[in-house]
Amino acid sequence: xxxxxxxxxxxxxxxxxxxxxxxxxxxxxxxxxxxxxxxxxxxxxxxxxxxxxxxxxxxxxxxxxxxxxxxxxxxxxxxxxxxxxxxxxxxxxxxxxxxxxxxxxxxxxxxxxxxxxxxxxxxxxxxxxxxxxxxxxxxxxxxxxxxxxxxxxxxxxxxxxxxxxxxxxxxxxxxxxxxxxxxxxxxxxxxxxxxxxxxxxxxxxxxxxxxxxxxxxxxxxxxxxxxxxxxxxxxxxxxxxxxxxxxxxxxxxxxxxxxxxxxxxxxxxxxxxxxxxxxxxxxxxxxxxxxxxxxxxxxxxxxxxxxxxxxxxxxxxxxxxxxxxxxxxxxxxxxxxxxxxxxxxxxxxxxxxxxxxxxxxxxxxxxxxxxxxxxxxxxxxxxxxxxxxxxxxxxxxx
Amino acid sequence: xxxxxxxxxxxxxxxxxxxxxxxxxxxxxxxxxxxxxxxxxxxxxxxxxxxxxxxxxxxxxxxxxxxxxxxxxxxxxxxxxxxxxxxxxxxxxxxxxxxxxxxxxxxxxxxxxxxxxxxxxxxxxxxxxxxxxxxxxxxxxxxxxxxxxxxxxxxxxxxxxxxxxxxxxxxxxxxxxxxxxxxxxxxxxxxxxxxxxxxxxxxxxxxxxxxxxxxxxxxxxxxxxxxxxxxxxxxxxxxxxxxxxxxxxxxxxx
Numbered sequence: 001x002x003x004x005x006x007x008x009x010x011x012x013x014x015x016x017x018x019x020x021x022x023x024x025x026x027x028x029x030x031x032x033x034x035x036x037x038x039x040x041x042x043x044x045x046x047x048x049x050x051x052x053x054x055x056x057x058x059x060x061x062x063x064x065x066x067x068x069x070x071x072x073x074x075x076x077x078x079x080x081x082x083x084x085x086x087x088x089x090x091x092x093x094x095x096x097x098x099x100x101x102x103x104x105x106x107x108x109x110x111x112x113x114x115x116x117x118x119x120x121x122x123x124x125x126x127x128x129x130x131x132x133x134x135x136x137x138x139x140x141x142x143x144x145x146x147x148x149x150x151x152x153x154x155x156x157x158x159x160x161x162x163x164x165x166x167x168x169x170x171x172x173x174x175x176x177x178x179x180x181x182x183x184x185x186x187x188x189x190x191x192x193x194x195x196x197x198x199x200x201x202x203x204x205x206x207x208x209x210x211x212x213x214x215x216x217x218x219x220x221x222x223x224x225x226x227x228x229x230x231x232x233x234x235x236x237x238x239x240x241x242x243x244x245x246x247x248x249x250x251x252x253x254x255x256x257x258x259x260x261x262x263x264x265x266x267x268x269x270x271x272x273x274x275x276x277x278x279x280x281x282x283x284x285x286x287x288x289x290x291x292x293x294x295x296x297x298x299x300x301x302x303x304x305x306x307x308x309x310x311x312x313x314x315x316x317x318x319x320x321x322x323x324x325x326x327x328x329x330x331x332x333x334x335x336x337x338x339x340x341x342x343x344x345x346x347x348x349x350x351x352x353x354x355x356x357x358x359x360x361x362x363x364x365x366x367x368x369x370x371x372x373x374x375x376x377x378x379x380x381x382x383x384x385x386x387x388x389x390x391x392x393x394x395x396x397x398x
Numbered sequence: 399x400x401x402x403x404x405x406x407x408x409x410x411x412x413x414x415x416x417x418x419x420x421x422x423x424x425x426x427x428x429x430x431x432x433x434x435x436x437x438x439x440x441x442x443x444x445x446x447x448x449x450x451x452x453x454x455x456x457x458x459x460x461x462x463x464x465x466x467x468x469x470x471x472x473x474x475x476x477x478x479x480x481x482x483x484x485x486x487x488x489x490x491x492x493x494x495x496x497x498x499x500x501x502x503x504x505x506x507x508x509x510x511x512x513x514x515x516x517x518x519x520x521x522x523x524x525x526x527x528x529x530x531x532x533x534x535x536x537x538x539x540x541x542x543x544x545x546x547x548x549x550x551x552x553x554x555x556x557x558x559x560x561x562x563x564x565x566x567x568x569x570x571x572x573x574x575x576x577x578x579x580x581x582x583x584x585x586x587x588x589x590x591x592x593x594x595x596x597x598x599x600x601x602x603x604x605x606x607x608x609x610x611x612x613x614x615x616x617x618x619x620x621x622x623x624x625x626x627x628x629x630x631x632x633x634x635x636x637x638x639x640x641x642x643x644x645x646x647x648x649x650x651x652x
Binding site: 097100103107113114117118119124125128177204205206207209210274319352 | 412413414428432466475582584585586588589590591641
């Protein structure tokens with residue numbers, strides 16, 4: 001393919017990337033997308049400029065710039081666009097796809113993608129050890145391949161929940177809650193693989209398909225009523241992307257599942273957790289694909305005795321990404337070099353300004369990201385970062 | 399320019415290694431093989447040379463579990479020919495046998511330049527590059543990180559310990575043991591590998607009986623064992639230093 005042909009083909013790819021990509025033609029160059037983008041200032045071509053370049057048929061410079069990797073697929077641009085252009089999924093992800101096909105990807109992210117290809121998880125851990133965390137669980141966690149019995153809840157634990165030492169503690173808390181509620185649940189263990197959400201929004205659509213097929217096949221082997229996941233990215237992928245690959249099943253985020261059982265849960269929350277708590281809305285549960293899970297996490301926090309909820313300046317649909325999405329979790333050095341800042345640190349400063357003692361989260365990347373940010377923001381002092389599942393388990397006592 | 403890259407597979411250290419009941423090799427039950435890291439760099443270096451000055455790049459690899467994926471990934475990156483050495487490689491072979499088998503296949507390809515990784519974690523009988531060069535009757539330079547081709551010769555940067563870099567030239571054809579390509583091995587998207595699976599073909603080259611003579615015999619393979627021979631020296635810096643000097647004198651090294 002000659003360069004000119006490849007360049008023109010790129011515009012066509014953008015226009016066909018999603019069912020509503022044609023809306024790109026409606027762009028009035030208002031610049032809202034670039035203005036709201038947390039890293040728009042550091043991009044060579046923030047979204048509205050990208051569109052202008054496409055229209056002017058000046059595509060080669062877009063392939064030379066690498067700053068599209070600053071996009072963490074937080075959907076702030078998509079959500080604010082008055083013309084409802086799918087900026088993140090159609091425009092930014094397609095440019096990332098094109099760069100990936102050329103082999104141009106920052107080394108940090110490349111490793112995570114290669115790990116996903118080979119091991120089915122971004123961390124490069126042995127797929128056979130995916131359920132190893134259950135050995136330290138306070139309650140038994142059934143692995144479906146061993147129990148072979150139908151379950152009500154197939155719990156999708158996710159990469160970080162399975163392997164990341166900090167996030168494993170969220171998994172252990174969730175196991176305790178499931179048991180306390182008498183839920184008949186099981187996990188896929190070694191048969192589970194990365195959900196593919198971040199890989200897809202990092203532009204690696206082929207890899208996403210591969211991962212979706214693997215999980216789809218595993219889901220097909222067992223009988224369950226619904227999937228519950230402690231991974232906000234998995235929730236987004238299962239709800240909005242897996243059906244397009246032919247995999248349909250009921251899915252709930254753990255905060256939804258637990259909020260539905262508040263009446264049963266409340267009497268179990270006997271121990272007071274006396275603190276001012278602010279809740280960080282993960283992009284994946286909120287504005288992305290209009291998932292709109294805003295109230296359930298807050299209802300759960302409200303149910304914990306002693307908790308006082310305070311809100312940060314940016315909340316609900318207006319949240320600021322923790323920086324992990326779309327592959328951002330593996331671009332820390334790349335982002336720092338170009339933007340001289342981290343959104344996770346920005347967010348922790350907001351939590352400090354809100355007077356919070358605890359920063360409550362509901363997405364597996366956030367616990368380690370925000371804990372790191374707390375260490376670099378002096379005013380954050382002893383601020384604690386906890387998943388809602390951990391706070392609930394704490395309130396249940398022993 | 400005709401470039402041939404010899405690639406081998408090594409145990410993936412992400413999985414824990416276990417010793418086989420025979421006590422002299424790895425237990426293959428959970429063994430998973432992966433491309434040797436410096437061979438991956440050799441492939442990248444071959445593609446970089448092709449992009450820079452035009453060349454045909456062939457990858458030659460022994461037929462072992464997982465080799466097809468490795469070869470298709472190489473094709474997706476820009477390798478032209480994929481050649482699988484068909485022989486009894488299943489349980490792994492030593493480098494003497496591999497080098498002999500590869501040499502006869504590579505000789506037929508009439509290469510101008512042969513690249514291979516400088517070392518591998520399972521090199522029990524020396525690295526494969528020098529052996530290959532010996533069997534091919536070509537000069538060899540190892541620990542190479544930087545390759546420039548010109549008429550009839552190759553100029554390489556060779557890494558020495560202590561951060562020293564030597565520049566040297568070798569006449570072609572030659573064998574190079576690559577320590578690092580000039581850029582890290584590139585990413586290859588899943589869709590490109592799938593495309594390569596459809597568009598490229600795997601050539602099979604039958605290998606005569608493997609000859610592993612000249613190698614070492616493994617008498618015992620074992621996991622690192624705690625020896626309990628360490629002595630902790632207590633006290634302040636002066637005391638510890640004085641005691642250290644005494645110990646070194648007793649041992650006859652001072």
